[in-house]
Amino acid sequence: MTVVLFVLLPGVHLLDLAGPAQAFFAAGDLGHPYELRYVAGSPGTAVVPSAQGLPLAADADWPATTADDLLVVPGWRTGEDPRAWPQVGDATRERLRAHHAAGGTVASVCAGADALGQAGLLDGRRCTTHHAVQDELAARHPRARLVRDVLFTTDDRVVTSAGIASGIDLSLHLLAVRHGPAVAARVAREMVVYARRNGAERQASVMLRHRSHVDDTVHRVQDLIDAHFARPLPLADLAARAGVAERTLTRQFTRATGVTPLRYQQLLRLERAEHLLGHGATVEAAAHAVGFRDARMLRRLRSR
Known part of the structure; x- marks a missing residue:
């Protein structure tokens, strides 16, 4: 333990x-x-x-x-x-x-x-x-x-x-x-604390960096992405779970977080991959662990 x-x-x-x-x-x-x-x-x-x-x-x-x-x-x-x-x-x-x-x-x-x-x-x-x-x-x-x-x-x-x-x-x-952003979000809810505070500069945690808003619809979608970021998450499915149209979701999500739902998922994947790489995983193993088909997309995102 x-x-x-x-x-x-x-x-x-x-x-x-x-x-x-x-x-x-x-x-x-x-x-x-x-x-x-x-x-x-x-x-x-x-x-x-x-x-x-x-x-x-x-x-x-x-x-x-x-x-x-x-x-x-x-x-x-x-x-x-x-x-x-x-x-x-x-x-x-x-x-x-x-x-x-x-x-x-x-x-x-x-x-x-x-x-x-x-x-x-x-x-x-x-x-x-x-x-x-x-x-x-x-x-x-x-x-x-x-x-x-x-x-x-x-x-x-x-x-x-x-x-x-x-x-x-x-x-x-x-x-x-x-353990991933979904666990941290559940702990925050268990403690009844505001889990979306952010500092004046860019922080390492994607969850904290993009949760500093009060849009409940977007928070619900982020909860889904946090819990399943390694899986394919079509925009149509996210919009259906949120009860809004795809265009509406993209507009609300971008306004609240500064990124699209896909970009948010990519950032979560990248953050987890960087953690795995820091603990000895190969680029190929880290890429597969976070849901990429191969290492090319991970390398492309890291290069940005």
């Missing part, structure tokens, strides 16, 4: 932790189980105080992890004095580096990006954090490529989010990449 290991530091914000934990827990209820584990990021700490006053029990010893597992560092209360930010233990920094070097993904919420920076994982990579601590993060880690005022960034298996509720957006993105 895939492990999501939360690295807790003193003053951790409860929502930075609870939002992602709930998202992965909900995925388990939908048939994609995760084992949630909690470890103290500072030495000699078994009970981690939260910013909201609730003490959190955490393991002192790190469990064994594999490249398929996910390490997440929730943020903490930063306060007015940056010198009071918690120091990540040497062992924790090494664990974060080693996990990434072994092919694993590391993520942070809010000020948790500083922990990744202390481990050297932000050097030369795009990252973000809460708007209130962007300047401090940039000063602490001048080699990081800070992206301001976006919900989350991804760069070479280093994923950072803006903070507080945006940790949920980050988690939905990771679930979409791992």
Whole structure:
């Protein structure tokens, strides 16, 4: 079972932790189980105080992890004095580096990006954090490529989010990449959260990038495409399921999302194929897995 290991530091914000934990827990209820584990990021700490006053029990010893597992560092209360930010233990920094070097993904919420920076994982990579601590993060880690005022960034298996509720957006993105957009959408509905938020720049998740509208008809069609993007989906069938004419559907879909239904399906296929390629699949195998007859169309789409 895939492990999501939360690295807790003193003053951790409860929502930075609870939002992602709930998202992965909900995925388990939908048939994609995760084992949630909690470890103290500072030495000699078994009970981690939260910013909201609730003490959190955490393991002192790190469990064994594999490249398929996910390490997440929730943020903490930063306060007015940056010198009071918690120091990540040497062992924790090494664990974060080693996990990434072994092919694993590391993520942070809010000020948790500083922990990744202390481990050297932000050097030369795009990252973000809460708007209130962007300047401090940039000063602490001048080699990081800070992206301001976006919900989350991804760069070479280093994923950072803006903070507080945006940790949920980050988690939905990771679930979409791992299991497809339909699973992420179901998790969002289960959590009763708005799954279509988007940042100021182009994000990696197709679902989030093209769901920032309020057209219910188009959302229903997107639900169908999300769930069956690897299959042939004739426009006539989509229009019939939506109860509108083909021309009407194309016009509404393009107005709401900026792309046609076919282009949306291609983007979902391309996103999934890129994930498979990143995990060692050949172009031919990835193309067939996402519904292309051969690799030529996938190569053409990637070249764009």
